[in-house]
Amino acid sequence: MIRILIVDDEKIARDSLEWIIRKELGDDAQTVTARNGMEGVDLACEFRPDILLMDVRMPGLSGLDTVKEIRMVLPDLPVIFISAHEDFQYAKQAIVLGAVDYVNKPVNRKDFIQVLHKTLDDQSNIRAERQKTLRLRNEYFLTRPVLEQNLIYGILLSEDQPGPELMEFSDLRSNLQGGGCIFTIQGLPDNELSEKNIAGLDVFRDRIKNRLTCLTGPVIKYSITGLIPLGEGALEEEKIRVKEILVDIWRKLDTDLVRYLKCGVGDHAELEFFHNSYIQSLQVLSNIEMGCLGFISDIPTVTRGLKIDTPEFFGSSDEGAERLLNRLRLEGISLELIRSRLAEESVLKVDRFRKTGNMDDSWFRDGAYLSVLFESQEWQGISDWIILFQSHFINSMRAMTSKSPFLEKALKILDREYSSTDISLESVAVVCRVNPAYLSVKFREVMGVNFMQYLTNLRLDLGCQLLEDPSLSVKEVCYRIGYRDPNYFSRLFRSRFGMPPSYFRKKVRGK
Template sequence: MYKLMLADDEGIVRESLKFIVDKEFPGTFETFEAKTGRHVIELADEVRPDIAFMDIRMPGINGIDAMKEIRRTNPNIVFVIISAYDKFDYAKQALTLGVIDYINKPFDKGQIVAVLKKAMEEVDRVREQRKRELEIKEKLDSIVPIIENGLIQDLLSHEHFKENIEEYKRLLEIDEKYGLMLAIVSGEREPGGYMRGAVPASVKTQKNYETVLLVISDNFKCITGSVMGNKIPVLIPCAKSSLTPEEYQKIVDSANNAQQELSEALGIDFRIGIGPVKPLENMADSYSEALSILVKTKQTVAEAVDLPEGCEYDTDYPLKTEKALFDAIAQGDVARAQEQANLFFDWMEKSSGGAMSDICLKVLEFVLWGERLAYGNGGHVYHFMSRSEYLPEINSMKSYDELRLWFLSHIERAVNMINTANAAKTEDVAEKAKKYIDQNYKDDISLDDLSGMYDISPFYFSKVFKTQTGVTFTDYLTGVRVARARELLEGTNKSMKEICSEVGYSDPNYFSRIFKKHTGVTPTEYKEGRR
C-alpha cells in the first residue's frame, strides 16, 4: 500500500487523477487531496505520503516552496510535477527537490500510469534500502556488546597488545586517549560498606543484565563489560588527562543516579567506585583503584581521586614512581617492578640528598613492604626469623652499586612470590572448574558464567584452563558430555531425545553432529554397535 497526495487547485484535475489511479491500481493507493500550498504542507505533515503529484501554481504558497517545506520533514517523498506551464522554467529548482518526472497538462492515462509505476519503484527501492539498513543496524547492535566486552577484558588483563586496543577503538569509534573506570558492585550491603552475598547478587545481575545495561547507558557515555562475579567494569573515555570540576561532578551525579536506579530495578544493593583518569592502556590501574576505594570507604558512590595519601611529601619526592613500583609488585610484573625500583634508586642516589644510611633504611622499608604484599596475597607461610640476615647484609655494604643489586634482587623475589602463589591459585581454579563441569554438564554452562564464578576475565580463565588441563574449556565440556552420552547409549534404553537433553543439548541434530565429530559415528550407529 502506498500513500498518494494529489495537490492541485483545480478539482477536475484531482478527480481525473484519482479516477485513473483507482481504475488502474485498485487497492494499491490510499489517496489524499489538497488544493492550496498551505493545505498541501499541513496534509503532508499529517499523513506523510510516499508520492505527491504537485501543481506549481497554487493559491498562496506555490508548489516549489511547498515541496521545499515538505522535504524537510519527509526526506524520502517522491514528487511528480503536473503543470500547464513549461517544465523547463522550474527544472533547475525541482532537481534539488527529488522530482522524478514532469507531466504537462493536459495529460493522458498512459502518462499517469507510467509515472506512477516509476514512482512506486523508487518508493520500493527506498523501503528496501531502509530495511537493509535496519537489518545491518540490528546485527551491529548484537555485535557491539561483544566488541565492547572484548575491549574491557583486554584493558583489564594487562596482557593486551597495542594494535588490538587500536582495532577495538576503531570499531567502536573511540577517539579518546584517556579514560576512567567505574567498578559497579552488587550484593547485600553491611553497615561497614562490605557487600555480602556475591554469588546470589551475581546471578541476579546476570539475569537482569539488559536492564543493568539500559540504566548504565542512560547515565553515562561509556563502554560496559560483562558481569564478573558481582562486579561490572565500566569504561568512560575521556578526551584529556584530567577533568574539570564540572565534568567530574557530572560523573559523580550520574553515578549516584545509576546506583539508585539499579538498586530499585533489581531489589539488591549497589555501590559504585570511580577510578582516576589515566591513559587507556592503564585502565586496569584505574579499575583497581575504583575497587580499592570501595574497600577503604563506606560511601555508596566512592571516588578514588579523593583518597588521601595519608601524609604530605617533599615536593621532589617521586611518589608516582613509588606507587608504580608497588603496583607492579602486586600485579606480578617483574620487568616493570625492576624498572621502577631502578628509577627510585636513581633518585635516592643522585637527588634525594640523603646519606648512605638513609638510603639503606628506605631500601629495607621497600623490600619489607613488597614482601608484605606477597604474604598478603596468600600461598606462603611467614616465618618470623626469615629476615634475620637483612640488617647485617645491608650494614656491610660499602657501595651504592652493591646496595642497588641487593634491592633489585629482593624486589624480584617479592614479585616471584606473588607469581608463584597466583599460579597455584589458577591451578585450583582449573580443578574447581573441571569439578563443576563434571557435576553440572547437563546445564547450560558458558565460558562467561564459569569465569564469572571465580571473578576473573573469560580470556584469562580460558588461558589458565588450557594451560593447566591441556584442552580448551569447550573441548573439556564437550568431552564430558559425549562420554556420558556413550554410557547412556550403551547402558539404557532411553530415546535419543532423552539422552540429548540429559547431556546438556537442546537440539538433537546438533548433538548428533557433535557426537559424530568425537566418535566417528552417529549416536544411532553407536547404539547399534557400529563403533
C-alpha cells in the first residue's frame, strides 16, 4: 500500500489529485489531504507518507517552509511540488529541498501520472537497494566472527599473509595496513579450573575488544590468540599506547581470575610476518609465570629468534617437508621441540577437520596419529610420520571434496590455472557459482588452509621443480608460476624454505 499525502489550500486541487491517484492506483494507494502547512506537518508525522504532493504557495506556512519542517522528521521523503507559478526561483528552492519533480497547475493528468509512476519506480528501486544493503550488512556481521577466526587460524598456521577473501572487507583491510602485534592468553590445562580459566579468558578478551580495535580467535586448549592492529604513522607512540592499555586492563582484572592466566605479547609485524609476532608471544609465555602479562621487548634477546614453521610441513610436498626438516636440524633445533610443535599443530588441524563431521579415518579419530608421532625417536621417524600424516589427511580431504562438487571444481581450477596472475577467490567462486565468502569458509574447513595459502603452496612446490632447470632464470620461474614481482616471490620462498630461490638452486646444483 502506497501512502500519499496531498497538501494544498485549494479543495478542488486536492480532490482532483485524489481522483487521478484513485483512478490510476486504485486500492494500491491510500491518500490523506491537508488544507495548509501546519496540518501538513502534523499529518506527515502521524501518517508517515511514502510520497508528498506539496503546493508551493499557501496562506501562512508556505509549501517550501512546510517541506523544511517535514524534512526534519522525514529527511528522505520524496516531494513533488505543485504550483500555478512558473517561477524559476521557486523551482530552484524546490531543487535545493530535494524535490523529485515540479508540476505546474492546472495539473495535466497524463503528465502527472508519468511523474507519479517515475517517483514510485525510483522509490521501489531505493527500497530494494536499501534491503540489499541491509542484507549484505547482516551477512557481513554474521560472517565477520568466522573471518576473524580464519585470520587468526592463518597466523597460527604460519600463513604468509591474510587471504584476499578476508581483506575484501574494508574495515579489516584498513585496520591491518599498518601491521599489528599478536597476543596469546593462556590458562591452566586443569579440568578443575576449566570454568574459571574460560571465564578469565573471556573477560580479558572482551575488555581488550572494548578498548582497542582487536581481532580474536576462539578458545583453543585453554588459550586465545588475538591481533591488535597498529595504525600507520607514529608507530612507537601507538605501541606505547597499546602497551599501557593492556597493562591497565590486566591490573584491573579480578585477582581470582588473573592468577590462573598469563599473557604474552609479540612485537609489531607487517601483514606477511604476523606469524613471527605469534611465535614471539609464545616465547614470552614460556618465560613468565601465571598471573603475569609480558612483552617480547622485556624478554632477554638470547631467548628470541626461534622460528619453527611446523604447519609448513603439512602444506608441502614430501620433498618440501624433508627440506624443511633438514634445515631445522642443521639450525640445531631439538627433535623434542619439533615433535612438540608438530603435535600441537596437528591437533589443531585434526580438530578443525573433525568439526566438519567428516572424520572417517580411524587413524585420526582414535588419536593413533599422536601415538605414532611420540613413538618416533629419530629424525627419520619424524620425516616418515609427516609423510604418513599428509597421506591420511589428503585422502580424508579427497573423500570430503567428492561430497562437495563446487569445492572439487575449485581445486581442479587451481591445479589447471595456478600460473594465471588473474586467478583469485572471486574468479574461482564465479566459475563455481558460489558466494566467495562461503567458498572461503568451506575451503578452509575442508582443506585445512585458506584459498590463498593452498595456491601459494602449490606454486612454490612447482617453483622448486622449475628451479632445478638451469636454463630458467629465477625471474622466469617467478612468472611461470603466476607471480608478477620476483621480489615478492623471493620473500615467499624464503619465508617457507628458509632460503632465497637463488641459494636453493645452488644447493640443488651442489648435490
